[in-house]
Amino acid sequence: MHRYRAANQHGGQMHNAIDILESAIPSTDATEVYTVTHKALASAITVIARADDSAGIIGDACRRLLALHPTTAIAAAVPPGKLVDWMVKFQFDGKVDYFELDPVAYAPALGDAGIAAYRARLDELRASLSAEPAEPFHPDPDLHKRWVLEWNDKRLAVLDHDIAAIIRTHARDRRVAAWFVDTAKAFAEIGEIDLAIDWAAQGVDIGPWHQSLQAAGYWCGLLAEHRPADELDARLTVFRRWPSSSTAAQLHRSASAQWPGYADEVMDTLSQTPREAVLFTLLTLKDPRQAWDLAQRLSLDSDDVWAELIKSYDKIDPAATLPIHRRLVEQQLIEADARHYRAAARRLAKMRKLAAGTDHSAEVDEFIADLRESHRRRPRLQQEFDRAGLP
Known part of the structure; x- marks a missing residue:
């Protein structure tokens, strides 16, 4: 299982087995379903502890089982004391330490008495903690235990619908935007939508910028769902703060019929960053002609955007795209490896199709001949050219 491919195959088999398990639930005794789950x-935890799960397939299977476990425990009426013992052991003495259990999900199975017993066990573990290291990054023998306790404190605050506890456990010292988003999500989970919107909006101004942008996305999403009349102004605020093809696309979608009133500002702003202007015009406005004109006028120098643009513009003016294809081929051949060789060969074959029957056909073949000659000492390149059917 240490081999990547073997681990992925096993992960696929695990997902198939879980599919079978889920499909059998309605017609199978609840106790049997819980026992199997x-x-x-x-078994899944034992496997992932030994496997190369770089692709995350086994981890996803584990998460499916973790999501299924509390629902089957509810149906099977598992004794709360037994469930509490297992939950504590899984989190604090388990074979791996990168999965969480959600006491909110287990609350119906535990009942009030079970939740009280679970809290008592957590308090016992909390009392056994060593003192926190005085200096950051110093070894902490109880680091994992502290993290699990903090996670449970957050989830139990949600279970209790305790607003003050949610703020204390999720917002922490309010130093980064991600913690504001965590707080907003917790409030949304318990139906406190006004608080969720407020905390997400606060996160927009906190930083670092990438977390603030995530906060902005969550804020706008909440508005779209719960206060649609306020979404457009929020999207405009986000675009003005972080102008990009993606924030412009979100503004365009929100504006809908009102888009003409924002179009000039958006295009003027995006034109300061050619790649964003071209991507927005191509992917959101679906206007390859305008995108091509912008790319030329703004001197676009992003090869990846040119590559995306000519996929559409090849159909409009094939001859005009040939110089771009040529430059991209030359860029791909700067680095000597098989992947770049294959990409260059495919692009050259595409160029031949675009030029077929035109005055540019001989020019393309001459370019290929020049490449074969100048790279004659790259046998793998010659092989890829041959495989692509190039002259």
């Missing part, structure tokens, strides 16, 4: 989860 519980054993499958234990």
Whole structure:
């Protein structure tokens, strides 16, 4: 299981087995379903502890079982004391330490008495903690235990619908935007939408910028769902703060019929960054002609955007795209490796199709001949050219 491919194959088999398990739930005794789920989860954790799960396939299977476990425990009426013992052992003495259990999901199975017992066990563990290191990054023998306790404090605050506790456990010292988003999501989970919107909006101004942008996205999403009349102004605020093809696309979608009133500002702003202007025009406005004109006028120098643009413009003016294809081929051949060789060969074959029957056909073949000669000492390149059917 240490081999990547073997791990992925096993992960696929795990997902197939979970599909079978889920499909059997309606017609199978609840106790049997829980027993199978519980054993499958234990086996899955053993597997992932030893596997190369770089692709995340086994991890996703584990998460499916973790999501299924509390629902099957509810249906099977698992004794709360037994469930509490397992939850504590899984989180604090398990084989791996990168999965969480959600006490909110287990609350119906635990009942009030079970939740009280679970809290008591957490308090016992909290009391056993060593003192936190005085200096940052110093070794902490209880680091994992602290993290699990903090996670449970957050989820229990949500379970209790305790606004003050949610703010204390999720917002922490309010130093980064991500914690404001965490707080907003917790409030949304308990139906406190006004608070969720307010905390997400606060996160927009906190930083670092990438977290603030995520906060802005969550803020706008909440408005779209719960206060649609306010979404457009928020999208405009976000675009003005972080002008890009993606924030412009969100503004365009929100503006809908009102888009003409924002078009000039958006295009003027995006034109300061040619790649963003071209991408927005091509992918959101679906106007390859205008995107081509912008690319020429703004002296676009992003090869990846040119490559995307000519996919559409090849159909409009094939001859005009040939110089771009040529430059991209030359760029691909700067680095000597098989992947770049294959990409260059495919692009050259595309150029021949575009030029077929035109005055440019001989010019393209001459370019290929020049490449073969100038790179005659790259046998793998010659092979890729041959495989692509190039002259």
